Amino acid sequence: MISVYGRSDGSSSILTSNGSESRESIDDNKQGHQSLVEWLNETLPYLNLPWEASEEELRACLVDGTVLCNLLNQLSPGSMRMGGSFEPGCVNIERFLAAMDEMTLPRFEVSDLEQNTSTRSLFDMLDRLLDESSQKMNVSHVYVSILRGIVQVVEQRISNQAENLKNQNILFRVREEKYRSRINVLETLASGTTDENELIRSEEKDVLQIEKEKERSNAELSKLKQELEIVKETHEKQFLELKLNAQKAKVELEKQLKNSELRVVEAKELEKLCETKTKRWEKKEQTYKSFINHQTEALQELKATSMSLKHDVLKIGENYFQDLTYYGIKLRGVAHAAKNYQIIIEENRRLYNEVQELKGNIRVYCRIRPFLQGQNKKQTSIEYTGENGELVVANPLKQGKDTYRLFKFNKVFGPESTQEEVFLDTRPLIRSILDGYNVCIFAYGQTGSGKTYTMKEFLVSS
Numbered sequence: 001m002i003s004v005y006g007r008s009d010g011s012s013s014i015l016t017s018n019g020s021e022s023r024e025s026i027d028d029n030k031q032g033h034q035s036l037v038e039w040l041n042e043t044l045p046y047l048n049l050p051w052e053a054s055e056e057e058l059r060a061c062l063v064d065g066t067v068l069c070n071l072l073n074q075l076s077p078g079s080m081r082m083g084g085s086f087e088p089g090c091v092n093i094e095r096f097l098a099a100m101d102e103m104t105l106p107r108f109e110v111s112d113l114e115q116n117t118s119t120r121s122l123f124d125m126l127d128r129l130l131d132e133s134s135q136k137m138n139v140s141h142v143y144v145s146i147l148r149g150i151v152q153v154v155e156q157r158i159s160n161q162a163e164n165l166k167n168q169n170i171l172f173r174v175r176e177e178k179y180r181s182r183i184n185v186l187e188t189l190a191s192g193t194t195d196e197n198e199l200i201r202s203e204e205k206d207v208l209q210i211e212k213e214k215e216r217s218n219a220e221l222s223k224l225k226q227e228l229e230i231v232k233e234t235h236e237k238q239f240l241e242l243k244l245n246a247q248k249a250k251v252e253l254e255k256q257l258k259n260s261e262l263r264v265v266e267a268k269e270l271e272k273l274c275e276t277k278t279k280r281w282e283k284k285e286q287t288y289k290s291f292i293n294h295q296t297e298a299l300q301e302l303k304a305t306s307m308s309l310k311h312d313v314l315k316i317g318e319n320y321f322q323d324l325t326y327y328g329i330k331l332r333g334v335a336h337a338a339k340n341y342q343i344i345i346e347e348n349r350r351l352y353n354e355v356q357e358l359k360g361n362i363r364v365y366c367r368i369r370p371f372l373q374g375q376n377k378k379q380t381s382i383e384y385t386g387e388n389g390e391l392v393v394a395n396p397l398k399q400g401k402d403t404y405r406l407f408k409f410n411k412v413f414g415p416e417s418t419q420e421e422v423f424l425d426t427r428p429l430i431r432s433i434l435d436g437y438n439v440c441i442f443a444y445g446q447t448g449s450g451k452t453y454t455m456k457e458f459l460v461s462s
């Protein structure tokens with residue numbers, strides 16, 4: 001919609017459909033609006049319009065045409081033909097237009113205003129007429145702006161009336177369509193009953209189907225009721241079981257609560273024990289720390305001693321090496337001496353065995369056994385034993401020269417001779433055995449003469 005606003009200088013500004021207008025035109029429009037309000041209050045004091053009255057308030061004031069008529073009567077007394085009071089609505093506007101005719105101002109017909117399509121051109125024409133009249137009749141700009149405002153109010157009112165007429169036309173059309181549809185229904189009802197019968201049959205079929213469905217639904221309902229009862233029983237059983245379980249769980253929970261309380265007490269005791277243990281550990285830690293410090297000090301001392309020992313060991317090693325070299329030299333001398341010693345020993349051995357050979361390779365010794373216990377000591381046959389191995393044996397059974405018989409041995413051991421004495425005389429033969437010479441020692445004599453006794457001791461001693 002495009003609205004035309006009056007101005008104090010007689011010009012007009014155009015407001016676009018989205019309501020945008022230049023800043024300059026808005027300021028001019030405000031000034032014109034305020035001057036219009038001031039003029040209306042001065043002309044008709046009973047209006048008592050507020051200084052910043054909005055355009056809507058201004059329109060509401062002017063909408064019924066009474067204020068327009070009063071204004072025209074005030075500006076041109078006696079121009080309005082009325083008896084002191086105005087009728088509301090279009091009557092006042094018609095009177096206002098008639099007064100304008102008398103004032104030879106251009107006018108318009110109310111019937112033209114009722115047609116909404118030509119309203120815009122009509123008001124454009126009015127605007128132009130107002131411009132022309134203001135130029136021709138030297139009417140003040142204020143007056144022209146008032147008239148323009150009046151025209152705008154009339155425009156608004158007429159547009160509202162046109163909108164109402166449109167709505168009424170739409171309502172009438174809707175009602176007409178309703179009535180037409182009812183008439184069509186009635187015509188179809190009157191046209192024949194066959195369609196109705198078919199409709200009735202189909203309705204009966206529908207009723208039968210509905211009854212069947214009702215029976216099915218009843219059966220399903222009874223089944224559902226039975227299932228519901230079963231479910232109810234099971235739920236009750238489950239509820240009882242849950243109740244029992246809950247009671248058991250409650251008892252168990254109480255037990256667990258008691259156990260937990262006991263555990264809490266135990267935990268507190270443990271906490272106390274832990275505290276005491278931590279104190280002990282702290283004490284032990286302190287003792288260990290002091291011990292470690294002591295040990296570190298001892299270790300440092302040990303390190304120092306080990307260093308001194310190492311120094312001493314090095315010194316000893318040096319001395320040992322010197323001693324070793326010294327003893328090596330000595331050992332070489334000893335080895336040299338040993339070589340000579342071996343030669344001397346060999347020589348000695350050779351000489352020794354030569355002595356043994358000189359003593360005799362075959363030696364015969366005689367040992368006289370002493371009398372055993374229970375033997376008569378007077379019944380001996382030994383008459384004489386010499387130191388050079390001579391032995392004289394007496395035979396009482398023979399007489400003369402044959403009574404005594406002389407035997408010659410390397411040595412004769414008497415009855416009092418000991419085992420050591422016998423061995424000392426045979427020991428050089430044992431050395432000859434060790435020197436690699438072959439030696440044979442055997443005993444000869446009658447039974448019980450002491451061969452085993454002598455040889456045993458000889459073997460043990462050797």
Ligand SMILES: Nc1ncnc2c1ncn2[C@@H]1O[C@H](COP(=O)(O)OP(=O)(O)OP(=O)(O)O)[C@@H](O)[C@H]1O
Pocket residue numbers: 368369370372445446447448449450451452453454
């Ligand atoms: N010189 C001795 N001094 C003391 N007792 C001896 C001596 N020689 C032997 N006898 C004793 O004489 C007993 C007989 O000695 P032995 O058994 O050595 O004789 P024997 O010659 O070996 O006899 P046989 O040929 O029967 O074996 C033993 O009881 C032994 O102890």
